[in-house]
Amino acid sequence: MSLADARPADLAAPPARQAEARKSRREARTRWWLATPALLTIAALSLLPLCIVILYSVLERDSYGGILWALSGEAWIEVFFQRDIFEGTLAPAGAHLAILWRSIRLALITTGLTLLIGVPTAYFIGTRPAHTRNLWLFAITVPFWTSLLIRIIAIGELIRRDGLVNAALLQMGLIDEPLQMLFTDFAIGLGMTYVYLPLMVLPVYAAVQRLDPRLMEAAYDLYASRARTFWRVILPLIRPGVIAGSLLVFIPSLGDYVTPRVLGGGSNLMIGNLIELQFGQGRNWPLGAALALTLMILIGLALIPCARLLRGKAAPHG
Amino acid sequence: MxxxxxxxxxxxxxxxxxxxxxxxxxxxxxxxxxxxxxxxxxxxxxxxxWRWYAQALSNAAIQDAALRSLVLALVAAALSTALAVLAALATTRADQFRPRHAIAAVINQPLVVPEIVMAVALLLLFSMLRQATGLSGMGYLLAAHVTFCIPFAYLPVRARLEGMDANLERAAADLYASPLTVFRRITLPLLAPGILAGFMLAFVISLDNVVISQFIKTAGQETLPTYMLGQLRRGISAEIYAVSTMLVGLSLLILTLSFLVNRTRP
Structure with a gap:
């Protein structure tokens, strides 16, 4: 970089400062070069394709399953409504709305269950002595790094009609004939709770680890009960971890495709399966694109209350 | 009391x-x-x-899918780790370099998009490219895997870099080592455990991917997970359990290795 490029402030500065400024500009340029390959890859293969999805969602479909290069809002209308072929009137698309509702409900239930199980588990791990804590953490991480598909297959095995759970319930005399658990919404909720539980535990654990035990002791010394100490001291302090965990569970649950496909059978679809249908037998790519964007919008809506909760928690305790 | x-x-x-x-x-x-x-x-x-293992290992379709998955995961992990290391070098230990947060956000972007959306997005892009170029082949799968592996490789490398003492590199530079020498003899050896952890993470992520592979594969491009997903339609067989167990074993081995490697603090 020549002196002519330098800003006036640099010219006025002593030579040492000028050299410093030149050096930092050179460094910035190097840093940009280093980041470029990764940035270009993500731009070309993640950001650009997302723009293409937006484009496709406002294109017209032709009758052979392809697209026509003409703008149309039809795909977006089809997300929520179905058009009567003869009269052209719109009626709510019951099947789509049922699937959207099932996805939201199951994602919320999954988030709730992972909260109920995950927060105490994370607290338990976080309060172990330092030398055993890493082992507990490792025990949580192992299932997390095991293929999601395999874990779904495993939970399916457990709840089959002649699987271990039914066998155990029959043995105990709690039921007279095997329960149909596989291919129900229950199976999907259970499967998602199982596969996404580590995503709740890990961030909550990170927050628990940063807790100052003196605060809990202080609350307890001031005659707060254990339960009150948990609700009023511990929970507010680990709130950022709890919110992060809830998002990490909610987002993949809402968009899950593998779990409902394997555990839900053919009839209990979620948004992910509905999207896939449009690219498979449905041959309606614009609708598939609009549904994918609907999923993104739903996730965006979920982010708003979380951001508000996080901001509300700006005041530090202690 | x-x-x-x-x-x-x-x-x-x-x-x-x-x-x-x-x-x-x-x-x-x-x-x-x-x-x-x-x-x-x-x-x-x-x-x-051992009969299901014998049957799985002699099944040509499984052999074919397993080989494809392993090669894909190795190459995708190597490429994504290389890109992630460069990006991590660019975005760490630089308080004056303002755009570093924005760059990191772009690199982590694939993490915040649901897998199914990314799968659809890549399907649309690749079908356009296939039509325009007439090329099909493993390149598309590889490109997709490299992309979603980058953030996973980036995280451990960045964490390691942030914990590293810049004074060692400064000392070497003061002793007239060229920037390349400093990088080769000081930065790289110190960073190695982070790079290895990033590589292994990316490898496992690529090996286990179902959704994106399922959407963008074409005929004859089954990976192990997409093969298994297809087989599930025909009902479950213990052969799939044998393949699953081997995959779980591999993931466990890799995870244990990266756990041990990461225990060496910088």
Whole structure:
């Protein structure tokens, strides 16, 4: 970089400062070069394709399953409504709305269950002595790094009609004939709770680890009960971890495709399966694109209350 | 006796944690056990046997898918780690370099998009490219895997870099080592465990991917997970359990290695 490029402030500065400024500009340029390959890859293969999805969602479909290069809002209308072929009137698309509702409900239930199980588990791990804590953490991480598909297959095995759970319930005399658990919404909720539980535990654990035990002791010394100490001291302090965990569970649950496909059978679809249908037998790519964007919008809506909760928690305790 | 708060004894928490670990491990243990079942029927134990492993390993379709998955995961992990290391060098230990947060956000972007959306997006892009260029082949799968592996490789490398002492590199530079020498002799060896951890993470992520591979693969491009997903349609067989057990073993091995490697602090 020549002196002519330098800003006036640099010219006025002593030579040492000028050299410093030149050096930092050179460094910035190097840093940009280093980041470029990764940035270009993500731009070309993640950001650009997302723009293409937006484009496709406002294109017209032709009758052979392809697209026509003409703008149309039809795909977006089809997300929520179905058009009567003869009269052209719109009626709510019951099947789509049922699937959207099932996805939201199951994602919320999954988030709730992972909260109920995950927060105490994370607290338990976080309060172990330092030398055993890493082992507990490792025990949580192992299932997390095991293929999601395999874990779904495993939970399916457990709840089959002649699987271990039914066998155990029959043995105990709690039921007279095997329960149909596989291919129900229950199976999907259970499967998602199982596969996404580590995503709740890990961030909550990170927050628990940063807790100052003196605060809990202080609350307890001031005659707060254990339960009150948990609700009023511990929970507010680990709130950022709890919110992060809830998002990490909610987002993949809402968009899950593998779990409902394997555990839900053919009839209990979620948004992910509905999207896939449009690219498979449905041959309606614009609708598939609009549904994918609907999923993104739903996730965006979920982010708003979380951001508000996080901001509300700006005041530090202690 | 004074009231003391023992944070380790919130009532019921230990029991819930025990339930959580049971929930996490019981299904996997059952699956692994049944992979050694001698009988044809799943659900009825008829003694120990390797027959499903023998059958899986001699199944040409499984061999083909496994080989493709392994090569894909190796190449995708190597490429994404290389890109992630460069990006991590650009975005760490630089308080004056303002755009570093924005760059990091772009690099982590694939993490915040649901997999199914990314799968659809890549399907649309690749079908356009296939039509325009007439090329099909493994390049598309590889490009997709490299992309979603980048953030996973980036995280451990960045964490390691942030914990590294810049004074060592400064000292080397003061002693007239060229920037390349400093990088080769100081930065790289110190960073190695982070790079290895990033590579292994990316490898596992690529190896396990189902959704994106399922959407963008074309005929004859089955990976192990997409093959397994396809087989599930035909009903479950203990052969799939044997393949699953081998995959779980591989993931466990890699995870243990990266756990051990990462214990060496910078």
């Amino acid at each position: 004074a009231r003391r708060f023992d944070p380790q004894t919130l009532p019921g928490f230990g029991a819930i944690a025990a339930l959580a670990f049971a929930l996490l491990y019981l299904p996997l243990i059952v699956l692994v056990t049944y992979s050694f079942n001698a009988g044809d029927l799943i659900g009825r134990w008829e003694g120990l046997s």
